[in-house]
Amino acid sequence: MTNPLILKLEQRDQLSDDEKKALENAIARIRVVEADEDIVREGDRPTESSLLLDGFAARYKIVSNGRRQISALHVPGDFLDLHSFLLKTMDHGVLALTTCRIATVPHATLEKITDEYPHLTRMLWLSTLIDGAIHREWLTAMGRLSATAHMAHLICELFLRLKAVGRADGDTIQLPVTQAELGDTLGLSTVHVNRVLQELRKEGLIRFQGDALTILDWERLKKVGEFTSTYLSLQNEDR
Amino acid sequence: MTNPLILKLEQRDQLSDDEKKALENAIARIRVVEADEDIVREGDRPTESSLLLDGFAARYKIVSNGRRQISALHVPGDFLDLHSFLLKTMDHGVLALTTCRIATVPHATLEKITDEYPHLTRMLWLSTLIDGAIHREWLTAMGRLSATAHMAHLICELFLRLKAVGRADGDTIQLPVTQAELGDTLGLSTVHVNRVLQELRKEGLIRFQGDALTILDWERLKKVGEFTSTYLSLQNEDR
DNA sequence: TGGCCGCACTCACATATGTTTATGCTCAGG
DNA sequence: CCTGAGCATAAACATATGTGAGTGCGGCCA
Secondary structure: OOOHHHHHHHOOOOOOHHHHHHHHHHOOEEEEEOOOOEEEOOOOOOOEEEEEEEOOEEEEEEOOOOOEEEEEEEOOOOEOOOOHHHHOOOOOEEEEOOOEEEEEEEHHHHHHHHHHOHHHHHHHHHHHHHHHHHHHHHHHHHHHOOHHHHHHHHHHHHHHHHHHOOOEEOOEEEOOOOHHHHHHHHOOOHHHHHHHHHHHHHOOOEEEEOOEEEEOOHHHHHHHOOOOOHHHOOOOOOO | OOOHHHHHHHOOOOOOHHHHHHHHHHOOEEEEEOOOOEEEOOOOOOOEEEEEEEOOEEEEEEOOOOOEEEEEEEOOOOEOOOOHHHHOOOOOEEEEOOOEEEEEEEHHHHHHHHHHOHHHHHHHHHHHHHHHHHHHHHHHHHHHOOHHHHHHHHHHHHHHHHHHOOOEEOOEEEOOOOHHHHHHHHOOOHHHHHHHHHHHHHOOOEEEEOOEEEEOOHHHHHHHOOOOOHHHOOOOOOO
8 A cells, every 4th residue: 555645745746766766765764543542742842743644633722712723634655743843843733633544754864855956855854834724724624714614615625635645535525523523623612512513414415424524515505615726736736 | 134935944843954955046036016906916937936025915715696705814024835846736816915025935946945955845844834834824714703803813823923924013913904804814794803803903903004003902802712822833853 | 294004902701612510321240 | 232422403592792873182384
């Protein structure tokens, strides 16, 4: 089975065999983290970065009154903390939402890659830039869209991101995320998440039973969520 | 006068003379953009990136009902669209909030830097990672803090960022940003921005007359905004 | 010098979303 | 087969923030 990171990057630009080999060799070990466990903690100074191979994970921060905000949801192929390579100190934690299979890449190896593989370096840089683009999109959705639109937007995004790494089954994705976690992602209460999901269901836009989320009307869902995929950089071009 | 980007980067790690020279030489030309003009437009595919030398600028997105969300506020030393080097298509616009002096750096030159200067490349990468860290912090503030706390947080951040590039005068910074623009940044209405500023003033935390913003009680302001500066990566270390 | 125009500021009222509390489903474990 | 935990769902009520409309000030320009 191919490394989902390679899958993700090759969607954006071609990788040489050398580069692919360098990526594969960068993996020092593979570990498994159980659901609800921390993968990295706020304040940590990791000496390696974690690449998600399987499962769902979230970056999060806790604020004073114990409330939590999730600032990123991660799917296979995503680096969870590639930024710790240069930022050094984690300004947030990373949590496993399901059982996660994780490849660890030592920062020393990343440094070597930046010395020897300029194009591959740009591709890794790109992957953090996409994270940033997603952050901006979330900011816009959170600040200026209604809760319903925001939820629709998130669903559109997750569908495309999962599809891009071969994790969509037709119009259905597995989304093993509780309504409380969705609330922490969207900045809403669980109660309101529930209301909003009901509405999307009532409108015939989605089905969502158990973990299985099915898109029933992609076009209308996109419209409700004011979704355009530009920010995901899904095009293959020279970078 | 030193290039504020060099000032900004040298605060995070040492730069060699060669690297500084490479940065200076990367500037193809300098242009001036008047307040309220677009510097880059959503959908553009720039062939050069813009480095802000003087003035204030904002990244923004307009949503369907005409509402606007500002996803980043930029001060001198910030790249406005370094990410366009690899993301290629702008997923948002960039606007001059005041008259801006801007240095343009061709993407071809950036590519050359990534080929020849690994450490400098990492420092440029770092600067986009700091943008990302700020985005995450804004997400948390927007999703889980009260409007007042969010405003306090933003003020703390801008104060430190301006101070880091020598643009603070004691406890005072120039913040030539209207309340409407602050609203678009925080995801609030102008009316509520006004209420929240009154409250911070009444509490004796800030003075804000005209463009001059003075921090009257840093410790309490930090506390109200639940502000910690980790995410700004202000420490000098090997990167 | 007069008159706009942009902006800060106010008030009255509207509403999206939060809070609290409770119910019932489903599924894993004993 | 029962039990409890975790989760989705529900209803009643509370509130932070939005909306719409308006005032007044200060600076710029004719």
